[in-house]
Amino acid sequence: MVTRLRALGMQWTTVVPLLAVVLLVFTWGRDLPGAIVAVVTLILAGAVLAAVHHAEVIAHRVGEPFGSLVLAVAVTIIEVALIVTLMADGGDKSSTLARDTVFAAVMITCNGIVGLCLLVGALRHRVAVFNPEGTGAALATVATLATLCLVLPTFTTTKPGPEFTTAQLTFAAVASLVLYGIFVTTQTVRHRDYFLPLTKQGEVIDADSHAEGPSARDAKLSLALLGFAxxxxxxxxxxxSPTIESGVESAGLPHAVVGVIIALLVLLPETIAAARAARRDRVQTSLNLALGSAMASIGLTIPAVAVASVWLSGPLVLGLSSTHMVLLALTVIVGTLTVVPGRATPLQGGVHLVLFAAFLELAITP
Structure with missing residues (x-):
């Protein structure tokens, strides 16, 4: 019976990603009626769950923090492709899409996912324990990238409006890649132990030394299926997205809500994977996923849109509004106070979730 259930699980996690790609081929670039949108949404949800499954298989094979890095980078690379595609199709009205989506990703990861995981971990295990050295380094990198790429354009004066000049945008893109590269090297090579889960006594848990992972063949298959998913x-x-945009317009909501919804959809696999890790008392893995996704969203998206701006028409608005800058500053301050002790109670999780709720409220009613 158990063998049959496992076989059934392997079947749906194999079939759904392939079905999603086939459906994508037949629906790409077409106006979809309501019934087809419902089918697409159902398959999309199945692909999210399949992506989480295959990401966990890969993480089990390669160990932490490589597993969370694979999922974060894979999601972000495809997210960047989506942003650039929508910007190419949207004209002037998409000039703020990159900013809106990246900032939404930062708020979702640093407040939504972090808050959810701290709350789940603390409620289930009394206290959520993580490594402040690795998590603090990740938060500092996210804060630096967000400030360089999303705050400074509001205050530069060479070009009117919250935009970078070509030279400034080039610097921001190169700086983003350099910082992201240094962080990945630190996370995976020089100080890997800073990003491994801890016991409540502060001892590092290296899953590689305790559990036998899946075979290399299974891991390669999961990697391919993760890509399809x-x-x-x-x-x-x-x-x-056209249905989302028309729904947003019909409801009289700001166009920035489209970026928020896109970021929520794209980050759903990481949200589920992070929450499941927190339930298993692997809060450090959850934070690796959350902050790594925020970092990749900025560090890979800004260079990509910088290159794409060469052929894309219209302005590229990156600077945040004053309201969003206040939310970002508060997120960094609260995140720092959360990280420093290396332990969190449900209170810290609740604080981050309230900040996330405030972001959603202000996105709907700015």
């Missing part, structure tokens, strides 16, 4: 998730999300 993520392509399906992001591509199908683009397919339903």
């Amino acid at each position: 993520l392509i399906g998730v992001v591509g199908l999300a683009k397919g339903v």
Whole structure:
């Protein structure tokens, strides 16, 4: 019976990503009626769950923090492709799409996912324990990238409006890649132990030394299927984006809400994976996923849109409004106070979730 259930699980996690890609081929660039949108949404949800499954298989094979890095980078690369595609199709009205989506990703990861995981971990295990050295380094990198790429354009004076000049945008893109590269090297090579889960006594848990992972063949298959699942998730999300945009316009909501919804859809696999890790008392893994995703969203998106701006028409608005800058500053301050002790109670999780709720409220009613 157990063998049959496992076989059934392997079947759906194999079939759904492939089905998502096939559906994407037949729906790409077409106006979808309501019934097809419902089917696409259902397959999209299945692809999200399949992506989480395959990401966990890969993480079990390669160990932490490589597993969370694989998922974060894979999702972000495809997210960047989605942003650039939507910007190319949207004209002037998409000039703020990159900013809105990246900032939404930062708030979702640094407040939504972090808050959820701290709350789940602390409620289930009394106290959520993590390594402040690795988590603090990740938060500092996210704060630096966000300030360089999303705050400074509001205050530069060479070009009118919250935009960078070509030279400034080039500097921000190069600086983003350099910082992200240094962080990945630190996380995976020089100080890998800073990003491994801890026991409540502060001892490092290296899963590689305790559990036998899946075979190399299974890991390679999961890597391929993870790619199909993520392509399906992001591509199908683009397919339903006209429905999202029309719904946002019909409801009289700001256009920035589109970026928030896209970021929520794209980050859903990481949210589920992070919450499941927190339930297993692997809060450090959850924070690796959350902050790594925020970092990748900025560190890979800004260089990509900088290159794309060469052929894209219209302005590229990156500077945040004063309201969003206040939210970002508060997120960094609260995040720092959360990280320093290396332990969190449900209170810290609740504080981050309230900040996330405030972001959603202000996105709807600015």
